[in-house]
Amino acid sequence: MDFPVVEVPLIGGRMLIALVGIIHVLISHGCAVGGSFFLVLLEYKSIRERNERLNLVAYRLTRWFFILTTSVGAMTGVGIWFTTNMFSPVGIGSLLRVFFWAWFVEWLVFITEIVLVAVYYLSWRRMSPQKHLRVGIAYILTSLQTMIIIVGILGFQLTSGKWMSTRSFWDGFFNPTYVPQLFSRIALAGILACAFCLLIYAFLRDLRDVRTQFLRFSGAYLLFVSPLYLLATFAYYQVLPERAQAFISVALVTLQLTQYAQWSKIFFVAVVGVMLLTGAVLFLKQRTYGVLSILPILVLTVAVAQFERVREFARKPYVVDGYLYSNGFRxxxxxxxxxxxxxxxxxxxxxxxxxxxxxxxxxxxxxxxxxxxxxxxxxxxxxxxxxxxxxxxxxxxxxxxxxxxxxxxxxxxxxxxxxxxxxxxxxxxxxxxx
Ligand code: HEC
Incomplete structure (x- = not known):
């Protein structure tokens, strides 16, 4: 209450947080985390098959991921801090008090991740392939760690679990939605990375000669990761408290459409359906690539926006489940x-x-x-x-x-x-x- 009250005309503070947040999720999940598995796998495939051209595709894609992670990713990351501090200072204060050391470790891990992605990109062809792949694996491991930490904090806001009675850091961190949310986000990151690559590859016109190999690889990858995303997200849904489940349809649409409670599930299954179909078509027939270079990222952008909106809404009226209300009153x-x-x-x-x-x-x-x-x-x-x-x-x-x-x-x-x-x-x- 003793913080400045900032009012944003027309769109409101929540929408401003959402806009910055959604861009950040797309880049942090898709490029920083998901990019690590997709690119390192592609590099591995190109080395194993001694395919120089495919290796060049992986390199050129990495360049974009490197640029996006270190510019848009970093900018929106700071942006999230700024916007949430403006509109939810008490909420941020609580998260700092409970998770002080987690934030600190997150910062260290994030810096390591940025250094590793820089080394991974800049040392391409300057190291032996085996050594370079090892850098790639270190990059995968640190980017997973950033997720492992941040999901503890996000999950705590939604389901504070035993923390309410014990006030213990670990009870807050390993809260009831932690594990399924972690897997759901990792799988989402994996799919997003592929969607980004499909889009960027459309602009790498000089590398069209390996189109069949690249698209078959992407198709197989999507066919493998999308079902994992489906499973993890359904598991996540199952552990949501009833109150949150009931709010999902209000969140997805508006109050007027509350009766369509099934919408959220249908919408989600449709998103995964598009990903599976894209995977199957790319795997079997690479000719339809034109539309499929843009469709997955568009669908996923809408899905991420909805997913984050639903998650934020589902924890209402709280900013920390059962403890702190969205307007900063305990x-x-x-x-x-x-x-x-x-x-x-x-x-x-x-x-x-x-x-x-x-x-x-x-x-x-x-x-x-x-x-x-x-x-x-x-x-x-x-x-x-x-x-x-x-x-x-x-x-x-x-x-x-x-x-x-x-x-x-x-x-x-x-x-x-x-x-x-x-x-x-x-x-x-x-x-x-x-
Ligand atoms: C945590 C967020 C939040 C806070 C804080 C909040 N509201 Fe709301 N309010 C909502 C949402 C979400 C809706 C539903 C909008 C929709 O239909 O899509 C809503 C709807 C309403 C409605 C319309 C209800 C209807 O049946 O159509 C009124 C009136 C309202 N709020 C008043 C208030 C007042 C007064 C306060 C402060 C004392 C307040 N709200 C605080 C989120 C909030």
């Missing part, structure tokens, strides 16, 4: 706050508001404090958009009194009765003016 402190009031501890959320305006200003401040992490005024998930709130203070107050039960993905209101009335006044006014 669950245990709510009874205290409903006693003494939320405004007592708010400093930054008042900025620019005239406290003399009474309830209008107090209500606005409370909206910033408690609702603006997820709602804009008239943009995405805008609170004053049509059909969201009925006009008038009374309707708003009715909503505030009941939404904890009707809309369990929103954190309950934190504050005194008179604060609640002030928020209702602000919401009712705004809804009337729309």
């Amino acid at each position: 669950k245990v402190e709510l009874p205290f706050i409903s006693d003494v009031g939320a405004s007592r501890y708010a400093t930054w959320a008042w900025r620019g508001l005239d406290q003399k305006k009474g309830d209008a200003a107090l209500g606005h401040m409370l909206f910033r404090l408690e609702c603006s992490t997820c709602h804009t005024y008239r943009g995405i998930n805008g609170i004053f958009r049509k059909k969201i709130l009925a006009p008038g203070e009374e309707a708003a107050l009715r909503f505030l009194n009941t939404y904890e039960f009707s809309h369990p993905y929103m954190p309950p209101f934190a504050g005194t009765q008179s604060e609640k009335e002030a928020l209702a006044y602000f919401l009712g006014e705004g809804a009337t003016k729309k």
